Amino acid sequence: MKGGTKLMIVAVIVTGLYAWFGNSIPQSAWDAPKKKVLTPDMTPKKLAEEGREIFRKAGCGVCHSITGEKLRGADLSRVGAERDAETMAFMLYSGTDVMPAANKPPANLNDSEITALIAYLQSLGGKPKVKIGDIKPPQGMGDVSSAQKPPSQKEAGK
């Protein structure tokens, strides 16, 4: 089947070119986020440092800048001076039409991570004040995301 072989060569060349192009543009794999261990004895300053990392990984920067630039969401460069912790917590747990709640996917943060995030936000234009345990989710918006997931097979089997 000579014709068939020829066509297969065409197919290999075409798919090869696409794969070559796919490999020629800047590459980055995306790793699933890992949960950090955050403890009550961490200082607000330390917590804010962790919070900055969380801010980056949770994709907040897609909509918010911290440099005064206006993106889809508000500029957060002075939010620490302008909003208190409760307001921020409410915003993060409830979300809005546009902004997904931080304790739901894709950010899917737990209570301590949100606390760290708030410490970081406070550090923008202000001073971090909160510690783990200070922030309570508003009524009925608790940490459901990771706690009540369908049990894994191992647990279910027992």
Added chain:
Amino acid sequence: MGGWIKKQLILLIGIGIAALGIYIGAKSGVDYKDFQIIGSRNLIWILAQTMLLFAAFILAVPVFVLIIEVAGYIKKDERLDKLAKDFARLLPVSYSITAVLGGLFTLATYTLFPKFMNYMTGVFKPTYIVFVVLIFLESTAVYIYWTTWDRLGGQKKLQHIVIGLILNILGTLVMMTANIWGSFHLSPAGVDAAGKLLSLKDAIFNFTFWPINIHRFIANVSFGGFICASYAAYKYLSAITPEERAHYDWMGYTGTFIGVVTMIFLPFAGYYFGMEIYSFNAQMGITFMGGALSKIWLLQAIVIAVIYLGICYYLWLGLDRIPGSEKYKKYVPYLSWTMIFAFAVWATPRAWVASLEDMAGGMHPIFGTVGIMAPKIAAVNVAILGVILTFLLNRRAGRIIPDGRKVYVYIQWIIILLIVAVNLVVLYYSYIVPSATRIKLSIYTFLFMVPAIALIYLFDGLLLKGAQRVGEIRWGNMAPRSQYALIIVAVSNVWAMALLGYGRAAARLNWHIYGVLEDTSKYAGLPSLGDATLVISGITLLFLTLIGLVFKITGEGGREGAR
């Protein structure tokens, strides 16, 4: 009867393998298992995508086989009927391959990802049963449709057409049932935060259920058209007699025609899909369009460009076989440059974002504001227009337009100019209005484009109704390079399907079921785009090898159709 049992046997084997998988999954007792050497994720990926490509093919072919058959019935044209039969010939073997692939896919997913898949069983068991019943009916319908083709000819043709209609309805239902699961993974509904099922109805009719249905249906028909065209190209290149060549030339043209006409509507279905994702979860939309996955669109733009230009190249070469086409050929260079320009805008290296203020890092130093979404939509629309014009040229070339019909040409021009004007106006406003208005604008453009395109075709039909030709089209007089263009188009199409299949799965990031069931296996992240394209190319070649096998098995019988 014996044939029917034999056919159902293969389906039964497929279902048996799947059932075994579901059983193994239920007994498994672990969350994940790994698959040696290539890894679980790659195995599932390859099996799922190859199966989906076959599923697309067997959904698509009956759609246009029926259309061609009906056309032949109405026009009382034996040739069309033969052509429809020639396409239908590819069906039975493809069905069997799909059934076996589906079985293997189910076995693999339930064995390697038992926690995830057992959860799916828990939520969707009733739909599984519906699915099995449907595929049984469908494969029976295929069998009857194919084996009664000659027996139910002549007077009884209408009965055969009814069987074809039933087959199509069943095929669409099968696709929709499978889409329930896929769309649920992406945008789950009807379950609480802990994943407990609250309403099966809501779970079925989740956010992306209808967008996926529509997008897949159109894409599948288009894909099927191009695959059949490549089959014809393959036969054309190996044809010996002029009659064979003429037949397969015509078949390739028809397949391409089906592919293009449906493909034109695909971007619109794509916007609709994208919009639903945005309203389901804005951040997912942004990740998809402008974030981690935006480079997929860059690749897609390039593949689609190859497809569009390949088609146009084929059609431009096709003018050569139409006597009296000379006066239309001079338009070809303008068309090709317009399209190349449109694709340059589309592929401008800049994140695909919805608007200027979405671009966190400023603009591309050289291409600047051309890189954002609005000009890209306009560019795609222009490229679509280029393909439509090419097609109109092809239809009109060599025809003597009867007196008094010139007015239709003017109407067509007015519509075309209106499309251009609307796109320019929308493009202009896109830079000055807030993003909410802009998204609405693109919806209005879309609502305007679809009927406008339909009208162009309608007036073309009126214009050319019964129009005489200067001379008969010299079917079979195509340069071989035109056929290679068709092959490249088909290969690119398979690649594009696999790329977007990856994109849709990748949009879930580290979730099996977005927001409900997290992926905690070692495959939770995403590979780099380069690695992904390697897998995609591998899948494309695997599918082409398998479909080549179908062509080979069924091809022998096709000879007689041509003679």
